[in-house]
Amino acid sequence: MTHTNLTYVDWIIMLLYFVFVLGIGFALKRFMKTSKDFFQAGRALPAWICGLAFISANLGAQEVIGMGASGAKYGIATSHFYWIGAIPAMIFVGIFMMPFYYGSKARSVPEFLRLRFDEKTRALNACSFAVMTVFSSGISMYAMARLIQTLHVFDYIFLSAGLPLGWIFHLSIILSAIIVLGYIFLGGLTSAIYNEVLQFFLIIAGFLPLVLIGLKSVGGWQGLKASMPNPSYLHSWQGMAHANTNPLGVEWFGLAMGLGFVLSFGYWCTDFLVIQTAMATDTQENARRVPLIAAIPKMFFPFLVILPGLLAIGAATPKVTTVQHTDASGAIVRETTIPTEVELKGQGLVPAKTDPITGKIVLDASGKPLLDYDLAIPSMLLHYFPTGILGLGLTALLASFMSGMAGNVTAFNTVWTYDLYQSYIHKGASDKHYLAMGRWATVGGILLSMATAYAATGFNNIMDTLQLVFSFVNAPLFATFLLGMFWKRATGNGAFIGLISGTVAAVVHHGLTLPIEAHPGLHGGWIAIVHHYPSDMAQNFWTAIWAFSTNFVVTIIVSMFGQPKPESELVGLVHSLTPKPELGHLPWWRRPEALAVVLLVMVVTLNIIFR
Amino acid sequence: MNLDLRIPMGLMFTLVGLILTVFGMVTQGSPIYARSLGINANLYWGMVLLVFGGTMYLLGRRGQRRADREARKSGSSGTIGTARRGH
Numbered sequence: 001m002t003h004t005n006l007t008y009v010d011w012i013i014m015l016l017y018f019v020f021v022l023g024i025g026f027a028l029k030r031f032m033k034t035s036k037d038f039f040q041a042g043r044a045l046p047a048w049i050c051g052l053a054f055i056s057a058n059l060g061a062q063e064v065i066g067m068g069a070s071g072a073k074y075g076i077a078t079s080h081f082y083w084i085g086a087i088p089a090m091i092f093v094g095i096f097m098m099p100f101y102y103g104s105k106a107r108s109v110p111e112f113l114r115l116r117f118d119e120k121t122r123a124l125n126a127c128s129f130a131v132m133t134v135f136s137s138g139i140s141m142y143a144m145a146r147l148i149q150t151l152h153v154f155d156y157i158f159l160s161a162g163l164p165l166g167w168i169f170h171l172s173i174i175l176s177a178i179i180v181l182g183y184i185f186l187g188g189l190t191s192a193i194y195n196e197v198l199q200f201f202l203i204i205a206g207f208l209p210l211v212l213i214g215l216k217s218v219g220g221w222q223g224l225k226a227s228m229p230n231p232s233y234l235h236s237w238q239g240m241a242h243a244n245t246n247p248l249g250v251e252w253f254g255l256a257m258g259l260g261f262v263l264s265f266g267y268w269c270t271d272f273l274v275i276q277t278a279m280a281t282d283t284q285e286n287a288r289r290v291p292l293i294a295a296i297p298k299m300f301f302p303f304l305v306i307l308p309g310l311l312a313i314g315a316a317t318p319k320v321t322t323v324q325h326t327d328a329s330g331a332i333v334r335e336t337t338i339p340t341e342v343e344l345k346g347q348g349l350v351p352a353k354t355d356p357i358t359g360k361i362v363l364d365a366s367g368k369p370l371l372d373y374d375l376a377i378p379s380m381l382l383h384y385f386p387t388g389i390l391g392l393g394l395t396a397l398l399a400s401f402m403s404g405m406a407g408n409v410t411a412f413n414t415v416w417t418y419d420l421y422q423s424y425i426h427k428g429a430s431d432k433h434y435l436a437m438g439r440w441a442t443v444g445g446i447l448l449s450m451a452t453a454y455a456a457t458g459f460n461n462i463m464d465t466l467q468l469v470f471s472f473v474n475a476p477l478f479a480t481f482l483l484g485m486f487w488k489r490a491t492g493n494g495a496f497i498g499l500i501s502g503t504v505a506a507v508v509h510h511g512l513t514l515p516i517e518a519h520p521g522l523h524g525g526w527i528a529i530v531h532h533y534p535s536d537m538a539q540n541f542w543t544a545i546w547a548f549s550t551n552f553v554v555t556i557i558v559s560m561f562g563q564p565k566p567e568s569e570l571v572g573l574v575h576s577l578t579p580k581p582e583l584g585h586l587p588w589w590r591r592p593e594a595l596a597v598v599l600l601v602m603v604v605t606l607n608i609i610f611r
Numbered sequence: 612m613n614l615d616l617r618i619p620m621g622l623m624f625t626l627v628g629l630i631l632t633v634f635g636m637v638t639q640g641s642p643i644y645a646r647s648l649g650i651n652a653n654l655y656w657g658m659v660l661l662v663f664g665g666t667m668y669l670l671g672r673r674g675q676r677r678a679d680r681e682a683r684k685s686g687s688s689g690t691i692g693t694a695r696r697g698h
Contacts, residue, residue: 009634013627020623027614042613049616194616201620201663205627209656213647386643388634388653392627 006153010391017395018179020198021402025183025191035435038188039414040107041280045190049197050286051293053277055301056196059203060140060404064305064397065147068380069373071309072350075233076610078309079302087295087603089268091596094278094291096575097269100485102279102287103572109272110419116484116573118492119423124499125477126419129272130412132473134445136273137408138452144401145172145453147378153394173453176398180405181446184413185439192403192410193277199399200297206381206396207304213384214311227314229347234310235611262544266474270481273411288592295599299606305377312349312376315383319344345369349379365517405449413441472510475544476502476551483555488567488574494559502551509546515539615675621668624660631657 032038070078106112110129114122146169148154154168183191218224225234268274268291278290318339327333342351345361346369353362353372362370381393417438422429476499483490483498514525515533524539533539564570571577588594635654638644644651 009630012630016623016626016630020619024614024616024619027619031613044613190613194614194619197616198620198623201624205624205656205660205663209652213650213652217648384647386647386652388631388638389647389656392631392656 006390006394007387009388010394013388013391014395014398017202017399021179021195022182022186024194024198025186028187028191028194031190032186032188032435035417035431035438037190038435038438039410039417040276041188041190041193043280044282045193045280047281047286047289047293049193050277050281050290052200052297053193053196053280054274054290054294055298056200056203056403057274057277057407059196059200059301059400060136060407063301063404064203064207064400065143065374065377067302067305068309068312068377071306072313072348072371072376073309073373075228075230075310076235076302076306077232078306079606079610082298082302082306083603083607085264086268086298087599089264090291090295090298091599092265093269093275094288094295095592095596097481097485098278098287098291099284099578100573100575101275102284103578107418108414109270109275110415112573113480113484113495114419114423116570117490117495121480121492121495121499122419123424124496126415128473128503130415130420133273133408133412133415134448135452137405137412137445137449138455140401140404140408141173141176141449142453143374144176144398145169147375147397147401148172150375151378151382151394173450176402176405177446177450180402180409181442184406184409184442188438189276189280189410189414192406193280195406196277196403199396199403202392202396202399204304206393207308209389210380210384210393211304211307211311214308214315214380217384218311218314224310224314228310229313233313262475262478262548263541265482266478266544266548270474270477272415273407276411276414277407285592289595292592292595292599299599299603308380309373309376312380313347315348317344317346317348342372347371349383350376351379405446409442409445409449412445413438416441416445472503472506472543472547475506475547479548479551479555483552483559485573486575487556487559488570488576489559489564490555491559491562491564493562494555494557497558498551498555501554502547505550506543506547509543510539513539513542613678615671615678617667617671618675621664621666621671624664625668626664628657628659628661628664632661633657 031042034042036042067078067081070081101109101112104112104115106115108126110122110126113125149169149172154171155165158165158168183195187194215221215224218227225231228234274291278287281287281290320336320338322334322336324332324334340351342354342361345352350371350373352369354360355362364370378397381390381397385393417434421437421441422434426433479502480490480495480499484495508527510524511527512525512530513533514520514529514531515523515536515538518524518536520526520529523536533542567577631653635651635657638653639651
């Protein structure tokens with residue numbers, strides 16, 4: 001990056017944000033009297049706060065940076081992650097699943113599984129979920145550290161102190177760890193939720209001006225169209241009949257089933273990271289509304305996070321330019337701007353990728369420099385924002401990373417304390433004891449995240465990495481919940497064995513297939529190569545489809561051979577045995593179902609406009 | 612009983628808006644705005660944030676006062692008032 005002129009204004013804004021984030025934690029500390037206050041926000045937060053936190057919990061590193069990166073790499077087809085990959089699932093979880101999550105009084109998603117199925121199913125889910133939250137949190141930490149390093153914001157401080165620049169990475173990790181640890185330790189889930197809402201508005205504050213300036217600079221939507229490397233960049237459904245004719249490398253079925261159904265429902269309907277924010281609200285009615293409230297901004301966020309990616313790839317690639325002018329004293333001044341090597345070898349405002357350890361540019365199999373799509377958005381910020389608002393933009397970016405960490409850490413400390421510690425290690429202790437345990441679990445979670453932060457390289461797009469992890473863990477999971485909530489005959493054994501076979505199917509599928517142009521290993525094909533996929537994403541989606549289907553079929557078969565729980569124990573846990581909520585007193589437009597229909601119409605319209 | 616989020620959030624955005632607006636006024640016409648196509652992004656966006664922050668803060672104060680009033684009422688009337696609170 002050539003122009004990293006952060007001034008005192010930028011630093012003040014950043015500092016202000018950190019002060020407020022910790023300040024909110026301190027202000028909430030006195031309300032943290034019971035473990036329910038700490039882990040569940042007392043179940044007393046208003047719906048709008050939970051709704052914004054619901055979407056914001058999801059707006060971690062993978063969204064802001066990853067979506068910008070995918071936008072630069074795949075074009076507006078990335079919006080599928082929102083319009084197909086999120087909205088239908090959010091509507092489903094709000095309308096159909098929240099009554100069971102909230103009504104069952106379960107304190108976490110694994111606890112719901114214990115109520116519905118049995119202990120071993122809960123244990124399996126709790127363990128795999130704990131690992132996944134730590135992984136996600138670590139990725140957020142890593143991404144933030146990498147970003148700070150690449151933007152060279154700490155360079156002059158380190159150089160003047162005589163410290164090696166390589167320590168910047170470590171400092172970022174430690175700093176983000178301390179801040180997140182600080183406010184969660186003090187204020188628990190409430191603190192995490194409040195800061196997530198703060199972060200939501202901060203993202204809008206930081207990115208809306210970027211989109212406006214970027215669009216103006218490229219000449220509006222028409223200008224954007226003209227600058228795209230490929231016309232399909234602005235059509236989300238073009239070429240979806242076959243994997244080879246669209247930039248995502250997935251055909252419509254793989255997209256709809258893999259992303260639209262399995263992965264997205266697997267995430268939005270079962271991931272405690274988001275579910276915990278909906279369970280923190282004050283009534284069951286509001287719990288149903290929370291995902292729907294969240295779906296509204298979610299629908300329009302593509303314009304805030306994906307569009308900058310498109311603008312980045314469509315912008316002019318920096319080149320050596322010489323400007324000549326006559327200054328006040330009559331002398332002729334010639335100024336040459338030489339972009340850095342990564343900028344010259346990039347495309348548009350997306351620089352080339354460098355190895356974080358050696359600093360050399362990474363080349364693909366054919367010798368071309370790989371593009372570091374994750375730097376699309378930061379690059380845009382540095383290019384268009386003058387000092388002042390630049391501080392705001394960078395703060396918004398940092399906020400999204402820390403919020404991603406925080407959501408995962410609160411999910412982890414709850415699952416650890418209630419589902420692992422209280423259930424298996426130390427039952428029947430006082431509430432104070434578990435509250436203290438929750439605080440220590442926060443420390444442990446952060447430490448584990450730091451450990452995983454050092455292992456997050458290999459893909460040139462964070463999205464791909466996370467989708468892989470999610471597909472291994474989540475895709476089979478959704479089949480379990482679907483059957484659990486809607487089929488009273490599903491048994492604990494069925495769920496348990498189904499989950500295991502689903503995960504095994506995911507791993508095996510990954511080991512047997514490989515995307516074209518990738519090397520066997522982290523990208524698959526480590527058992528044998530039986531099939532090639534056109535892209536990482538196609539492979540991820542199909543892994544998910546296999547995992548889900550295997551779990552679904554196996555759960556049904558094993559359940560048929562066993563005895564289900566008596567119906568009396570399943571009231572409030574299964575759809576057919578739960579009385580429908582009494583909403584007759586509400587006017588039709590206030591019912592959650594009405595909002596859901598409006599959302600569906602809107603999302604279909606958006607898909608048609610940008611097909 | 613809880614803190615109304617709009618108070619600290621409104622405060623923060625008001626402060627940020629203030630900083631950007633003042634900085635924008637001070638740097639009016641400076642070459643730093645060449646990269647943002649000559650637009651004084653700090654001034655305009657600063658004002659937007661100022662309005663947003665102020666609105667949030669006032670709504671928050673109103674909400675907090677209402678919540679405090681309700682808490683005091685339910686405290687004196689026993690358990691009746693707590694029926695609507697969390698469970």
